[in-house]
Amino acid sequence: MYVLHGGTKRFGELQRSIPEVSRHVLTMQLRELEGDGIVRRIAHPSVPPKVEYSLTDLGRSLGALLEPFAAIGDQYIQSRKIAEENDGD
Template sequence: MRKENSTNAINENYLNEHCGITYTLSAIGGRWKINILSYLLYNQKLRYSELKTRLKGVSERMLSAKLKELESDGLINRIVHPQVPPKVEYELTELGRSLSEILQLMDKWGEEKMMENVV
């Protein structure tokens, strides 16, 4: 549990409310969220198991938590198909798709910088 009145939490809340970059990074930041968004951007819809396979090293608990965070932030939709066994798919929302240009620019920049460091 995190203290809401700690200096760190107060500073984080302030920056999230007053800085566009900080707000964006809090929504998409971290090791797993950005990769989930990227996979959904390029694959349209993916099942939980497909995401788990692509995200090497992610635990089931972490993947579930990050999917719930992205869903509560309005960046992805969780689609439950009424069948047995249950089928659940994830896709980007309109808000999530609005990150397309940012994600592509980040990918391009990262690939260019990786190539510069390869000797």
Template sequence: MKVKREYSCGLDAAVDVIGGKWKALILWELHHGTARFAELRRRVPGISEKVLVQQLREMEADGLVHREVFHEVPPRVEYSMTDLGRTLNTALLPLGEWGEENMSGISERRWGGEPAA
């Protein structure tokens, strides 16, 4: 159960919603449009099934992601961004651009120029 807390500023609230290794990457992948669970798992390398389920549930609870269940055989579930998720994704765009511009330098400083595993 999540504990209700007061945020000290807007950045505190935003980081709480998007915090963790995977949420920003999942949201970024959903900007391409609606995706099924298996598609997201393929498009976010390294994420486990358990973690993807957990992150999607949290993002749905936070109003960032919409989950639609189709009652058919075989069952189908699709995920898409909500309007709130789209506004957050727009806010992440400059962060992604900063990462692109600085990726090689970050790698060198963190791993001494060795390729990432």
């Protein structure tokens, strides 16, 4: 959801934005969010298939809730980097 908060993305863009997540898990999460009415999936009839994902109005309304979690995640990542740098000394 956090990545989609920035706008419509294709599956490959989402996958590159979250490299730690397997293709299977990303697919399952997107399907679940789509089923919950949070993510919209649009499949364009083309070869190769083009599928785009975006947030619905409900998904966008949840954006304010995501910001504190993103901040906590950023702080955690920064603290891990600092800890790893200090371990190398």
